[in-house]
Amino acid sequence: MPSLEWLTIFFVLLAPSLAQEKASPISEQCGDVLTEPYQPLQIKQSADKDCTWDIKRSANETTRLVFSVLNLNPNADCSQENVTVSDENLQVLGVLCPNSPQISVFEAVGGLSVRVFTDSNTSDRILYLFYNSFATGSEPVSCGGNTRGISGTISSPSYPNRHPDFAFCVWHLDAPKNTKIQLSFTEIFLEIDPLCRFDFIAVYDGPSTSSPLLDLLCGRTTAQLETSSNSVTLMLSADYANSYFGFSAAYKALPKSNTTSLSCSGDEMTVIINPSYLESLGYTADELTLTDTACGPLSSNPVAFIVPYQTCGTVRKLEDHTISYTNTISASLARGLITRRKQVQIIVTCELDGNTVVEIMYTTEDDIIQEQRDTSRYDVGLSFFTSETFVTPVLESPYFVDLNQTLFLQATLHLPDPQLTVFTDSCFASSEPKFQAATYDLVRQGCAKDDTYHNFPSGSGFARFSFGAFKFLHLHNSVYLKCRVVICDTNDTASRCNQGCITRHRRDLGSSKWKANAVVGPIRLGHHTHNDISESIGEENGSKAEHGSFYLFGILVLVANVLIVSLVVLRSSRKQRAAYRYHPVPTQ
Ligand SMILES: *[C@@H]1O[C@H](CO)[C@@H](O)[C@H](O)[C@H]1NC(C)=O
Ligand SMILES: *[C@@H]1O[C@H](CO)[C@@H](O)[C@H](O)[C@H]1NC(C)=O
Ligand SMILES: *[C@@H]1O[C@H](CO)[C@@H](O)[C@H](O)[C@H]1NC(C)=O
Ligand SMILES: *[C@@H]1O[C@H](CO)[C@@H](O)[C@H](O)[C@H]1NC(C)=O
Ligand SMILES: *[C@@H]1O[C@H](CO)[C@@H](O)[C@H](O)[C@H]1NC(C)=O
Numbered sequence: 001m002p003s004l005e006w007l008t009i010f011f012v013l014l015a016p017s018l019a020q021e022k023a024s025p026i027s028e029q030c031g032d033v034l035t036e037p038y039q040p041l042q043i044k045q046s047a048d049k050d051c052t053w054d055i056k057r058s059a060n061e062t063t064r065l066v067f068s069v070l071n072l073n074p075n076a077d078c079s080q081e082n083v084t085v086s087d088e089n090l091q092v093l094g095v096l097c098p099n100s101p102q103i104s105v106f107e108a109v110g111g112l113s114v115r116v117f118t119d120s121n122t123s124d125r126i127l128y129l130f131y132n133s134f135a136t137g138s139e140p141v142s143c144g145g146n147t148r149g150i151s152g153t154i155s156s157p158s159y160p161n162r163h164p165d166f167a168f169c170v171w172h173l174d175a176p177k178n179t180k181i182q183l184s185f186t187e188i189f190l191e192i193d194p195l196c197r198f199d200f201i202a203v204y205d206g207p208s209t210s211s212p213l214l215d216l217l218c219g220r221t222t223a224q225l226e227t228s229s230n231s232v233t234l235m236l237s238a239d240y241a242n243s244y245f246g247f248s249a250a251y252k253a254l255p256k257s258n259t260t261s262l263s264c265s266g267d268e269m270t271v272i273i274n275p276s277y278l279e280s281l282g283y284t285a286d287e288l289t290l291t292d293t294a295c296g297p298l299s300s301n302p303v304a305f306i307v308p309y310q311t312c313g314t315v316r317k318l319e320d321h322t323i324s325y326t327n328t329i330s331a332s333l334a335r336g337l338i339t340r341r342k343q344v345q346i347i348v349t350c351e352l353d354g355n356t357v358v359e360i361m362y363t364t365e366d367d368i369i370q371e372q373r374d375t376s377r378y379d380v381g382l383s384f385f386t387s388e389t390f391v392t393p394v395l396e397s398p399y400f401v402d403l404n405q406t407l408f409l410q411a412t413l414h415l416p417d418p419q420l421t422v423f424t425d426s427c428f429a430s431s432e433p434k435f436q437a438a439t440y441d442l443v444r445q446g447c448a449k450d451d452t453y454h455n456f457p458s459g460s461g462f463a464r465f466s467f468g469a470f471k472f473l474h475l476h477n478s479v480y481l482k483c484r485v486v487i488c489d490t491n492d493t494a495s496r497c498n499q500g501c502i503t504r505h506r507r508d509l510g511s512s513k514w515k516a517n518a519v520v521g522p523i524r525l526g527h528h529t530h531n532d533i534s535e536s537i538g539e540e541n542g543s544k545a546e547h548g549s550f551y552l553f554g555i556l557v558l559v560a561n562v563l564i565v566s567l568v569v570l571r572s573s574r575k576q577r578a579a580y581r582y583h584p585v586p587t588q
């Protein structure tokens with residue numbers, strides 16, 4: 001193995017010349033018909049061209065086309081100069097303009113065609129592209145994936161061994177809201193090419209490959225990158241030869257501000273503290289705990305706390321129909337008589353919006369309802385039950401029902417808090433998923449609009465209702481249902497949950513107040529003893545500052561808008577999906 005490594009390094013040192021050799025000869029031809037299963041293409045075009053390269057592949061194959069160099073006349077107008085990529089049926093998959101990103105990927109079942117138009121400018125245009133075709137549904141290399149978390153590592157397939165040829169991997173990393181991601185490539189060892197034409201990693205600053213390109217990496221190097229938001233997308237594209245050891249990258253979430261960040265979700269709060277901030281206060285992560293001192297940090301690099309809503313000393317408060325959860329991160333008090341360190345307290349509060357949206361879909365095809373549930377976890381789930389006892393959830397999928405069969409639905413809150421209840425405010429149906437067509441109301445503002453709608457009493461953490469299955473006349477068999485449910489404190493007698501049907505003349509209490517997605521409160525200096533911190537939440541002025549020593553603390557408030565989507569996929573949509581054969585960028 002070591003000798004193999006040295007041999008590889010030796011070849012890598014020679015790689016620029018290898019790369020030259022590998023780069024296909026520059027083709028100045030105007031168009032061609034390509035029948036190889038894979039092929040790199042280096043295209044040079046001059047003025048006033050309209051040339052088409054036709055990649056011919058059989059219908060049981062998928063063709064992936066990767067552009068890694070796109071040098072058009074930068075001053076040209078896209079309507080005069082562009083690269084148009086179409087599938088076999090001449091359906092346009094995408095148009096690359098002079099200002100398009102350097103890297104683009106297209107995929108289609110069967111072949112593809114690339115049509116290059118140039119304007120009258122006499123300069124040379126250069127394109128480098130590589131296509132590869134493979135049996136539809138069987139990626140040459142299985143890799144990539146979606147990851148959610150505060151830290152981890154990702155690496156190329158087979159790392160630290162050579163990555164396979166034809167590897168095409170897309171990774172999405174998601175960190176908590178209000179953070180940014182630091183990516184540290186400890187090793188990159190990909191085919192060397194000054195333009196990264198052959199094997200490369202493209203790093204995008206955002207959730208997809210259409211986000212801005214943060215960096216394009218290849219060769220033998222390391223790199224440190226930082227995103228501007230809490231998601232990043234990495235794409236590894238490898239061609240047919242010269243594979244080396246790939247890459248390995250560690251990532252971690254850091255607060256977007258230089259102090260702390262808070263992110264609230266339906267089941268917990270996540271707090272990330274900037275290590276240099278903590279250091280500037282003279283503390284280390286393991287000195288900090290939540291209110292319940294048995295609850296320490298989840299990790300020390302990054303410094304992160306997971307704050308459960310139910311334990312660790314989290315205090316729940318009901319104010320003006322809004323439920324908030326508060327905890328405090330602080331350092332244990334120093335033993336002995338004196339300390340020269342500032343007392344640090346980070347107070348975190350999540351306010352959960354009581355309004356939440358649940359979507360579900362069913363179809364009546366041959367008077368049959370089919371459903372398949374999304375496996376993602378959400379704050380409120382909507383599920384079918386077999387009968388009005390709501391004992392047996394419908395687990396099998398698809399779920400077959402008849403038209404006018406009574407359907408029993410339960411919206412369940414995933415936060416096991418006996419003080420919370422759920423109320424179905426509105427549910428409406430549409431024949432299409434975006435709810436842009438005419439909608440049909442089952443219940444609106446708590447008032448039944450459909451004769452078959454029946455509301456069952458809510459209980460701790462759930463709401464239940466039933467209705468008779470229907471379909472839209474003269475339209476698809478699919479019916480999409482969207483429900484707005486309200487979550488209330490059972491002690492709050494004036495809450496929306498206790499108001500039932502609201503007519504136009506009555507005010508919808510507590511639903512308009514919390515529209516914002518996120519509010520991050522001030523971090524400020526003030527004077528507090530350990531005990532009076534909680535009283536000062538919400539104060540805007542550090543008015544007690546003159547009383548003596550300064551304690552630094554922060555208040556972070558985040559209002560989480562709880563959006564729940566319980567997606568039911570139908571037979572008809574599955575058919576559509578099977579027929580959905582291409583997408584301009586494979587990661588959308
Ligand atoms: C022609 O192309 C060259 C190089 O791409 C560019 O510098 C020049 O500005 C272009 N001229 C016009 C008129 O677009
Ligand atoms: C691409 O260029 C061709 C030739 O000038 C033009 O007909 C076509 O409309 C352009 N496409 C776009 C999307 O501008
Ligand atoms: C695709 O179909 C052709 C016949 O059209 C067949 O020869 C070939 O083996 C098939 N390829 C795959 C990967 O199934
Ligand atoms: C945070 O950044 C601000 C400016 O953006 C700076 O004034 C402040 O000193 C920084 N604080 C820390 C703890 O680094
Ligand atoms: C639908 O079912 C309800 C009772 O569940 C029944 O009263 C009604 O007659 C049925 N309608 C049709 C068209 O079968």
Ligand SMILES: *[C@@H]1O[C@H](CO)[C@@H](O)[C@H](O)[C@H]1NC(C)=O
Nearest residue numbers: 316317318419489490491492
């Ligand atoms: C709600 O009421 C119960 C008893 O009725 C009480 O024990 C509980 O503390 C109350 N909760 C809040 C948040 O007021």
Ligand SMILES: *[C@@H]1O[C@H](CO)[C@@H](O)[C@H](O)[C@H]1NC(C)=O
Nearest residue numbers: 522538539540541542543544
């Ligand atoms: C904070 O104090 C200043 C003066 O001490 C005052 O002008 C300001 O209105 C106060 N702000 C709030 C939100 O109380």
